[in-house]
Amino acid sequence: MNIYFCGSIRAGREDLPIYQQIVSVLKIYGKVLTEHVAFPELEILEDALTDSDILERDLRWLSEAHVIVAEVTVPSLGVGYEIGRAVAMNKPVLCLFRPSCGKRLSALIRGSENNRSFFVAEYEHKEDYEQCITRFMNYCQQKRVV
Numbered sequence: 001m002n003i004y005f006c007g008s009i010r011a012g013r014e015d016l017p018i019y020q021q022i023v024s025v026l027k028i029y030g031k032v033l034t035e036h037v038a039f040p041e042l043e044i045l046e047d048a049l050t051d052s053d054i055l056e057r058d059l060r061w062l063s064e065a066h067v068i069v070a071e072v073t074v075p076s077l078g079v080g081y082e083i084g085r086a087v088a089m090n091k092p093v094l095c096l097f098r099p100s101c102g103k104r105l106s107a108l109i110r111g112s113e114n115n116r117s118f119f120v121a122e123y124e125h126k127e128d129y130e131q132c133i134t135r136f137m138n139y140c141q142q143k144r145v146v
């Protein structure tokens with residue numbers, strides 16, 4: 001299974017340790033195409049690419065992905081864009097949100113929930129998102145998305 005993970009980069013890296021943990025959980029289920037999102041030294045790697053190279057590469061990976069998992073607590077234009085493109089490609093999306101951050105999740109993300117192809121899960125602890133990811137992956141396998 002190809003998994004596209006989204007997390008904030010230019011919008012702020014404060015959740016990087018959580019992205020690292022989520023990616024290690026996702027790797028149990030398949031290949032994470034965007035593992036770089038959880039690399040601490042990411043900016044150095046991506047500096048070798050132009051912004052249009054990054055967009056072209058990421059859209060290629062998005063089209064190769066079977067499922068999308070996005071950590072949406074840090075509001076990021078890039079993550080929102082990726083989610084919108086994934087929906088337009090009819091890919092299943094799981095958004096993970098930490099309510100204790102004190103902000104409200106965008107209505108455009110929360111409002112997309114349909115319990116069929118777009119899921120929003122709230123979490124506080126690692127066990128919470130582990131469970132959500134397991135449920136999402138099992139669901140996608142049952143629906144033969146992958």
Ligand SMILES: O=c1[nH]c(=O)n([C@H]2C[C@H](O)[C@@H](COP(=O)(O)O)O2)cc1CO
Nearest residue numbers: 006007008009010011046076077078079
């Ligand atoms: O260098 C990059 N590499 C890259 O893959 N992205 C993609 C993956 C992330 O899920 C998302 C982050 O967007 P933003 O940088 O606007 O927070 O965009 C974004 C950037 C920088 O915008």
